[in-house]
Amino acid sequence: MLRLGQFFQTVLGIIFRHPVTGATIIPILPDGRIVLIRRHDTGKWSLPGGIVNWGEDIPTTVKRELEEETGLTLVKIHRLVGVYSAPDRDPRLHSIAVLVEASVQGTMGAQDTLEVSEVEAFAIGSLPKGDLSHDHDRQLQDYLSGVTTVA
Known part of the structure; x- marks a missing residue:
């Protein structure tokens, strides 16, 4: 029984301490505009994305979260923009975000209306920079600057 308890303690440590x-x-839409979502929880604009589900790879997560x-x-993932791992980058938990640039197509509209209140496409000059959710201002700036970041 002691081993079973140690096993569960180890599993919980892995899940909750990593x-x-x-x-x-x-x-990126075919006309060059960048699509952002407005989050229900904060009311702030954000880049779309989410947690990698068990058994998924990054491209599958990108496709699912976009939809x-x-x-x-998703039409095509073009490049890795960066990996962001600062413990305070997401106010809810310590998360690591893999940021990619992707061509997309279709009709915009939030499918997950519990998480997303609005979807909008912005020309680069009209992006609502300065108060994006999480560390997305930095991520967007890294993209626009053409750099690849590990932070």
């Missing part, structure tokens, strides 16, 4: 991995997307949060379909 960062959660997620994917964040810079979705759930924006209604858009």
Whole structure:
């Protein structure tokens, strides 16, 4: 019985004492606009994305999260923009975000209306920079600067 208790303690330690991995997307429409979502919990604009589910890889997570949060379909992942791992980057928990640039297509509309209140496409010059959710201002700036970041 002691071994079973140690096993559960180890599993719980792994689950609750390690960062959660997620994917964040810079979705680019065919006309060059960037798609953002407005989060229900904070009311702030955000890049779409979410946690990698058990058994998923990053491309599968990107495809799923795009569809759930924006209604858009993934055409192609173009580049890795960065990996963001600062413990305070997400106010809810310690998470690691893998940021990719992706071409998308389709009709915008939030599928997950519990998480997303609005979906909008912005020209680069009209992006609502300065008060994005999480560390998405930094992620967006890294993308626009053309750098690849590990932070």
